[in-house]
Amino acid sequence: MLKKLLFIIVLISCTVQGQTYVKGTLNPAQNFSWVVLYQLKGAKQLYIKNVTIVNGEFSIDLPENTPKGMYRLMYSQQNGGFIDFIYNNENVTLKFNPENPFETVKFISSDENQLYHKYLIEFASKQQQLDSLQLAFFHLEDKKDRDKIDNLYEISYSAIRAFQTRFEKDSRGKLANNFIKSSNKYYNSTIIETPQEYLNSVKQHFFDFINFKDEELINSTFLSEKVTDYVFYLNGSEDAEVQFALYKNAVDEVMRKTQNVNLQNEILITLLNNFAQIENTVLIDFVIENFYNKLPEEVKNNKMVQEIQERVKLAVGKYAPEITWEEKGIIKKLLGLNTAENYILVFWSTGCSHCLVEIPKLYEFTKDKPTVSVLAFALENDDIEFKKLTLNFPKWTSILGLEKWQNTIARDYQIIATPTYFILDKDKKIIAKPNLFEDVKAFFEN
Structure with missing residues (x-):
């Protein structure tokens, strides 16, 4: 019996010693209620665990065999609400102000x-x-x-x-x-x-x-962040052609520095995400064609690349997605129109108070412009108000989009608010995405 007891005590002791943790204190606590632990691996954040924050404090017991590397504590999705730290088989205790985490963090252990x-x-x-x-x-x-x-x-x-x-x-x-x-x-x-x-x-x-062969750096966000700094902060010009050449040369230089195909994949995904944020579709196409498509299939993340391309399908310079509607028994298509030098595509709704102010102004501004054609796509649950109000816009092409936000065309155009404007050239390429009627007006007046 005594031997059994000693064995249990030793076992518990070893288990306690083998268990590591991350403990933190947010000061002031504010209203943050949870924290998520991620492992940073290249451009990815791998979920590990999440716990609640109680009175500004949290404690995370790390799973056994947690690999060493760089980790992230995320306590808010907005405003840089995270702390990065190194884990190397030791307990981590920290304290920080959540409003200014990097400058205020103190590692107690x-x-x-x-x-x-x-x-x-x-x-x-x-x-x-x-x-x-x-x-x-x-x-x-x-x-x-x-x-x-x-x-x-x-x-x-x-x-x-x-x-x-x-x-x-x-x-x-x-x-x-x-x-x-x-x-x-x-x-x-x-x-x-x-x-x-x-x-x-x-x-x-x-x-x-910078050692691009260092496995610890490869298995963190370090190299991706350095590459981002190099490409986007050291290569800027107000001239579009010069800017393209600078970006292109910077990407070429980065790819020459990296030989590890997994690292190349991570870096290219990071660059594509950054080009997507600034809607630079020319560079996205360049990176995919000249670098990403040449990677071995087993390291590619084609799903993520497709998601990036989907995010920028409505960027300036892209062709507008097709719209099909029926007009007096005849099927018509946006890409088949050849009636104007410019087209204004506006998504609106009769139940949108802001639309009821802007849409009449837009009509008055465009009704006597022969080189501008307007397609007004109304997102509705029924056609009652649509039939009434569109009588006021006889020179427009008014299209009824039933099922409102779930309308397939509205979803294709990623409409989340009304009114939403797109200005197209004669070939139906998107050349501007104004926020308000005044922006539409300014575009044509300038």
């Missing part, structure tokens, strides 16, 4: 996170100091002032290099070391004379310290 977070905060401060000196130098003309800034720059440069060396040494043997080494940033040892030379230097050396 976890050597990995204490070290890495201290590095990120202090390194950002030292970077800002060097960048400020470099920027100030560009605006100075007096030689004495320039020499003073030059000397300060050299002192700050030596400090940041010593700082980086110290943290790389202190983090040896830790998972944080992988991220610290690749977070390093190239700086010229002496101040750079012109802004263009500085920009060229930043772009040329951006990936100097």
Whole structure:
């Protein structure tokens, strides 16, 4: 009996020691009621567990054999409501202000996170100091002032290099070391004379310290975030053709840096999502045709790519989806019209008070414009009010869309509010998506 009891005690002891956890305190607690734990794996967030927040506190017991890596605590879907942390088989206890998580987080336990977070905060401060000196130098003309800034720059440069060396040494043997080494940033040892030379230097050396073969980085969002910074923040122009060339060259450069096909898949998905956010369908098509389609089938995420393409099917530059309706017994199609130089497609409803204000204004504005044709698609549950009100718009093509929000054409056009406007050219390509009637008016007047 005594042996049995000792065995149970030992077993419980081993189980307790093997169980790790993440505990957190939100201060102030506010009204956040849940937190979800994800593992960050490339461009994906893999769900692990969720728990409730009670009086601003939560505790998550991690499953056995939880792999090491980068994790995310999501407590709000909006406004950056998350905290990222390293897990490497140690308990993690943290405290933070949910309104400003990164700057306020304090890791009470976890050597990995204490070290890495201290590095990120202090390194950002030292970077800002060097960048400020470099920027100030560009605006100075007096030689004495320039020499003073030059000397300060050299002192700050030596400090940041010593700082980086110290943290790389202190983090040896830790998972944080992988991220610290690749977070390093190239700086010229002496101040750079012109802004263009500085920009060229930043772009040329951006990936100097980033190890694209590091499995720990591949299994996190680190590389995808660095690539996003490089493509979207270092390659900008107000000229559309120049912008396209900059983006194209940046994607080419990134793909040259990566040899791992799984990583290429993750990075390309990240880039496609970012191009979708700015509705750059030309770059989406370019990335898919020149890079994504050339990946091995076993690593592709075709479903996600299709979802991205679906999100931008109504972007400016895309052809409007087909609309078919019956008019006096004759079947007509949007893509078959050739009556105008421009078409205004407006989705509205007789039960929408805002529509009842804007639609008459739109009619008055367009009724005497021979080069503009209007298709007014009314989302209704029945045809009673539709028949009455459309008598006021005899020069328009009025189309009845029954089943309102569930109407197949409305769903195809992703209509979630009325009125919704699309302006098309003579080939039915979307050239503008105004928000209000005043925007429609401004488009044609300008």
